[in-house]
Amino acid sequence: MRALSWRIGRHVEPENDAVSILRALPCPAGEAARMVVGRSPALEELFRPRSIAVIGASNRPGAVGAGLFRNLLGAGYRGVVYPVNPAWKSVSGVRCYSRVADLPEAPELAIVIVPAPRVERVVDQLGRRGTRGVVVISAGFREVGAEGAKLEDRLIRTVRRHRMSIVGPNCFGVLNTDPSVGLNATFSEQLPPRGNIAFVSQSGALCAGILQYGIAERIGFSRFVSMGNRAGVDENDLLLSLKDDEATKVVLLYVESLADGRRFLESARKVTDTKPVLVIKSGRTPAGERAALSHTGSLAHSGQDRLYDALFAQSGVLRAETIGELFRSAKIFATDARLAGPRLAILTNSGGPGIVAADACARNHLELPAPAARIQRSLAPHLSPSASLANPLDMTADARPEQYRRALRSLLASPQIDGALVIATPTGPLTGSAAAAAISDGRGRSKKPVAACLFGLTDLSREVGYLEDRGVPTFTFPEEAIQGLASLQQYNTWRARRRTTVRRFGVDSRRARTLVRSFLRRGETVLPEYVARTLLEAYGIGFPGHAHARSRTEALRLAAKVGYPVVLKVASRDISHKTDVGGVALHLADADGLGRAWDRMERSIAANAPKARIDGFEIEQEISGGKEVLIGIQRDRNFGPILVFGMGGIYVEVLQDVTFRLAPIVPLSAVNMVSSIRAFPLLLGVRGEAPSDLSALYETLERVSQLAVEIPEIAELDINPLIVRARGKGAVAVDARVVLAPTSTTVRRTSTAR
Numbered sequence: 037m038r039a040l041s042w043r044i045g046r047h048v049e050p051e052n053d054a055v056s057i058l059r060a061l062p063c064p065a066g067e068a069a070r071m072v073v074g075r076s077p078a079l080e081e082l083f084r085p086r087s088i089a090v091i092g093a094s095n096r097p098g099a100v101g102a103g104l105f106r107n108l109l110g111a112g113y114r115g116v117v118y119p120v121n122p123a124w125k126s127v128s129g130v131r132c133y134s135r136v137a138d139l140p141e142a143p144e145l146a147i148v149i150v151p152a153p154r155v156e157r158v159v160d161q162l163g164r165r166g167t168r169g170v171v172v173i174s175a176g177f178r179e180v181g182a183e184g185a186k187l188e189d190r191l192i193r194t195v196r197r198h199r200m201s202i203v204g205p206n207c208f209g210v211l212n213t214d215p216s217v218g219l220n221a222t223f224s225e226q227l228p229p230r231g232n233i234a235f236v237s238q239s240g241a242l243c244a245g246i247l248q249y250g251i252a253e254r255i256g257f258s259r260f261v262s263m264g265n266r267a268g269v270d271e272n273d274l275l276l277s278l279k280d281d282e283a284t285k286v287v288l289l290y291v292e293s294l295a296d297g298r299r300f301l302e303s304a305r306k307v308t309d310t311k312p313v314l315v316i317k318s319g320r321t322p323a324g325e326r327a328a329l330s331h332t333g334s335l336a337h338s339g340q341d342r343l344y345d346a347l348f349a350q351s352g353v354l355r356a357e358t359i360g361e362l363f364r365s366a367k368i369f370a371t372d373a374r375l376a377g378p379r380l381a382i383l384t385n386s387g388g389p390g391i392v393a394a395d396a397c398a399r400n401h402l403e404l405p406a407p408a409a410r411i412q413r414s415l416a417p418h419l420s421p422s423a424s425l426a427n428p429l430d431m432t433a434d435a436r437p438e439q440y441r442r443a444l445r446s447l448l449a450s451p452q453i454d455g456a457l458v459i460a461t462p463t464g465p466l467t468g469s470a471a472a473a474a475i476s477d478g479r480g481r482s483k484k485p486v487a488a489c490l491f492g493l494t495d496l497s498r499e500v501g502y503l504e505d506r507g508v509p510t511f512t513f514p515e516e517a518i519q520g521l522a523s524l525q526q527y528n529t530w531r532a533r534r535r536t537t538v539r540r541f542g543v544d545s546r547r548a549r550t551l552v553r554s555f556l557r558r559g560e561t562v563l564p565e566y567v568a569r570t571l572l573e574a575y576g577i578g579f580p581g582h583a584h585a586r587s588r589t590e591a592l593r594l595a596a597k598v599g600y601p602v603v604l605k606v607a608s609r610d611i612s613h614k615t616d617v618g619g620v621a622l623h624l625a626d627a628d629g630l631g632r633a634w635d636r637m638e639r640s641i642a643a644n645a646p647k648a649r650i651d652g653f654e655i656e657q658e659i660s661g662g663k664e665v666l667i668g669i670q671r672d673r674n675f676g677p678i679l680v681f682g683m684g685g686i687y688v689e690v691l692q693d694v695t696f697r698l699a700p701i702v703p704l705s706a707v708n709m710v711s712s713i714r715a716f717p718l719l720l721g722v723r724g725e726a727p728s729d730l731s732a733l734y735e736t737l738e739r740v741s742q743l744a745v746e747i748p749e750i751a752e753l754d755i756n757p758l759i760v761r762a763r764g765k766g767a768v769a770v771d772a773r774v775v776l777a778p779t780s781t782t783v784r785r786t787s788t789a790r
Contacts, residue, residue, distance in 0.1 A: 079269065079277040081169030081201055083212045083219065083259060085145035086115045091136065091158050092149030093119030093127040100173060101149045103223060104209065111220035111227055118143060142166035147209070147221050152176030152184065155205065156191045163198025170195070171221060172204035178265050179206050192267050207264025208240035213257055214283060222260070231256015232285035233366050236274045238263050238292050254504060255363060258283040270295035272303040279307045286369040288362055289315040297675040301351045301698060308352030312369050312527045316356045317344050343675055346696040350705070352530040354523050364516050365523040367509045373485035375524035377454040378403045381447040382428035384459035385435040385466065389489065390428035393457055393514035400522035404428070405453070411446050418442055436465050437474040444478030448486070455485040457517050462492045472499040476506045485524060487517040536702045539738055544574040545746050552749045552776060561776045562609040564651050568772040572755070575743045577736060578768045581657040588634050592627050594655050601625045601658040604633050606641055610648035612773065617644040623658065659768055663719055663728050664757035666694070667737060669744045671751045671777070677744035681709045681737060684757035699744040706734040719760065726762040733760050736767050751777035
């Protein structure tokens, strides 16, 4: 597999997909077995339990059960806590019970910290008592191998039988900082500040560091969840539970994989319409276990990480590259600010940091409009003669607090400015405290977002705290602040998107299904090109005039009917890439040229693919002009049908200038797919060339998307190339390849037919 060396731009695209169609798509294999029934959408049993039992609570120094039980008590939990351990009469001064059966009531939530082989029996006892939720801290399950996976599977079956919610196993725990709950069922002895950020992590080890980071950086959390092995509750459940949580304004996710990419798309979209979701996705998972037979398959396999980019773009989720970037963006979102547009003002008393900030704006697609003439005239008398009244507005090193206050107030009042970054280096009369007060006063009651950078040789933590308590997030470096403000703009673009729905075209789906299933019934999984053409024509994909010949004489006769010039191509289900074996001849202007090409092709195929089954040869009308593009389908076990678009031809896998979307797509998704590739300007027309027929291209993408959803037996599809002709002249496919794979439905129907 070739690894892709670049990734799609992280701009959020205003797209909208039909959730109803997504729901109709089949779940990935094994998902149904992991789904926990009876789970409440709000997961109250996990975050707001009225009683908790800690199975494995202990007094032994250093034991996990000892520390976690102390943390529960130390956080001021408002409910009833029951330690359970036959080795102790009491734990941390609280009466201890020997068995779950001895508890005076069924706890709403149980924290399980016992050896892995005993967990399933304990959970079964809890389920019989009526416990609704369980957090399994214990490790030793799927993460350790086959034996652990068996233990986890038994645990899942037990949880399902009792209709319980489960977090874990192998997790760090859960936390709810709501003072009316005070839940700290984690390893962490220290609680972060109360805030409006919810953090959901697949990594337990990361959680401890994040909590310490939050405490050090004054980042407050509303809820904090370590999912562990995700035997039950996963990121999709937690997203939906956080959607209506009034205490949460922004959701952060750390994931190494997604439990169900399709369900994530549906769940995340429901949340991002009302509050931002930011994710850091680490690790790479192969898209499939077998080698792909098509260009599309190769691209999708090697570009697995870009499938996540597409998924996040379609669901409105903002992707961060680093944990630091994740939390810097969250810091701005936590202020509940919204950047209504890309126009930013930079106010500074030092030229260097201002230039750094301006460069960061260019990288993050933010604009720096010059202040209006009236603003420059009003500020000029109050600033140093050497001040620059451009953007960045550099007041020079002798700037005083009042100048900061006045300049910031004027810039925020301008309708040409959507937000501001204020950079201050305390010097002379501009002390740290004076700078912080001036920034806060200059912002006043403005609803526009303001971020700050304070530079100094002394400790400015008090000034930072002063600003952040007043809703002005501060950053160590200007580029960090710009990145956070750019995230605000991306999210605003998402929320302001034009809502559209999936278009459904009149197609001959019955003909397509019959064709596909007839081949599968015979055990054939690769459609010859002339059959693939028939399949695509049933969905309205146009092809040039063509004919199928089995002999040289027949080819010469049919070519006269098709009309010269023609193209000659071998038809074989065993040859994936015809050009590699000399199986394509172009620019055949007459019968003599066609005859010579036929002879050469037969010799080349005999030498380069001697065992290939030859079904004949295709004679096609040659299409001149236009631009070559690729449209394809790749079916992924986690994401379902994936639509691929890029510039076509034989170099597609080398250039890898492609983009992905999960099918089905809407009209706006088609537009964004085309415009996001690097070669898009070529389709607009360069150096006097006519613009391509983009409308025809968009419709072709949508038709292929519909095909991907309605014919699930298509595992891979290549249309390469699709010739996009000049505006108004349409688009035609000149080569197609389809690889089939039976679905469970197909298998059942085939068995019945036999």
